[in-house]
Amino acid sequence: MPADRLHLVRHGEVHNPDRVLYGRLPGFGLSVAGRRMARQAADYVHGLDRPVASLVCSPLQRTRESAEPFTALFGAEPLVDERVIEPTNVFEGRRMKRALVNPLNWRHLTRPAVPSWGEAYASIASRMLQAMDAAWSRPDSGDVVVVSHQLPIWVAHLTVAGLPGRHDPRKRRCALSSVTSFEKRGDEWVEVGYAEPASTSGAVDVGAV
Secondary structure, eight states, X not given: OOOSEEEEEEOOOBOOTTOOOOTTOSSOOBOHHHHHHHHHHHHHHHHTTOOEEEEXXXXXXXXXXXXXXXXXXXOOOEEEOGGGSOOOBTTTTSOHHHHHTOGGGGGGGSOTTTTTTBSOHHHHHHHHHHHHHHHHHSSSSSEEEEEEOHHHHHHHHHHHTTOOSOOOGGGOXXXXXXXXXXXXXXXXXXXXXXXXXXXXXXXOOOOOO
């Protein structure tokens, strides 16, 4: 038997005093508030009273740190999976408001349906579903937690819902330390829940791709 339920968990708030789009850049770990958020997400999953048999995370610092409370509560050591990493983006290291008013950058905005500024939505969807399938098949029973990033989680949601990848990044339903839950019924993924267990008031959330 495979897993019972799979939870895509977004990382907590990142220490980002310059408010840049950090993407895959190194050195961006959780803030003090971000560590609290990560613990709240883990407490929420723990409160579901469902055993977590497997833990997966992206290789970036903020997701590794967000996985730590799950290890503490469930005793599962995280398996790093490159397929759930943040997508690439040409605006990494920049403040978006400044970058978007520079005419030299407008060429990156010509095809928002792809999108032209970073990894294609189709590519993100493919690798995320592959990673979800692999994580689902790994344990004999119990739930799986995958700690990832806003855009990969949102694209997984859109794909499972049968919606196009093109979207307004400002309207993603994927808050810091949110939990989006899925089950696999036959060969099809079905979203079964979404929760925002962390206190995010006043959080800085400008670094997502």
